[in-house]
Amino acid sequence: MSLSRRGSGLVELIASLSLTAVLAVLVGSLLKSSAGRLRDRSERMALEHTLRVAVAALRSGLESLGRDSSGGSDLGAIGSDRVVVRAARASGVACAVAPGAITARLGPGWWSALRQPVAGRDSLLVDAVDSAGRWVALALAAPPHPGVCPDGAPALVLPVAGAPDQSNGLGAGSPIRIFEDVELRLYSSSGAAWLGIRSLGTGEAIQPLSGPFAAGGIALGFVDRTGGVATSPGAVVSFRASLAAVTERAGGVGIARGTPAWRDNVTVAVTVRSPP
């Protein structure tokens, strides 16, 4: 018998290559469709994230509003796609109140802040001790500095501007809210619409908070106590917000090429803390 037969023959080679090709096409198409589905899910998750961030920002900014301070409504201005609100930046409890300065007790459970108060940018709302819901608005006149409470505990001294009689009713135990006026609005950038925020005190440029949204993708409605349309900030009891977000990948490349942009909508209602 001849020993010349070694390895595979040509027919076997062609058959195995053909099978390889068929299997590669099958597995490739399967993986491509799976990757496509996963990509679409990821985009929908990103879309959901955009909506959730926007809703959380609107809810946290709007539901804490009130109209129970000497400074009038916490809502400064309203529009179909913008609001100006007093945004909380810190909160605490006073341990001493004197004309020109309010001393806030420091420590866990006493003082909570997103950042240090800044003079010229932030203001204070301080509630009366004798009757709740009578918040006094005071401007922060100078940078805060460390101090001590009458009992020797560490504290933060907040220099305030305002007539001395504004301190009437305030004292040890008064709740303190530090706030700044901020604008939340829809703005256009790079061909897309974004929900942005900016501090009015600093005059800074608007910063993106969430997006992208469809053109005109945020519509705000304002409801008064009777359920009708509120025409002034001081009459707003409740907000209706409709948001339409889109994905960022329209006109993508590679595996994303040619796929349509997703769009998702959500409508939320927010009622303020202390309505007029």
Add this chain to the structure above:
Amino acid sequence: MRPPPGFTLLEVLLAFLVLTVGLLGLAGTLGPAARLAGEGRIRGRIGLIAASRIDLIRAGLLAASPACSPPAAGSLRHAGGIVEQWAASVRDSLVIVEIVALPPRSPRMRPDTVVTRLRCP
């Protein structure tokens, strides 16, 4: 006599079969991940719906004050197929609100229920 060197066609086929099964198994793990992502999206949306309903009921109570009249029970079908049902009653100057959200047809997801109490304004 020594067997000829190299692979036979049967061996090559078996090797590809094993490889295919492995790749299919790998692709199969993508399905549950995508399903869980979809469920998370629905649960998040249900949370927004419930929070909005509570705020709408609060606004309705303010509109009706000084009377403390709870809203009538109702039902609403939202975009995406989530069905929201709510009911409210008054007890001891508190409005007890119950909201049930039914996820869109999904045999794995059960309805979500939120019960809260609102003070009469």
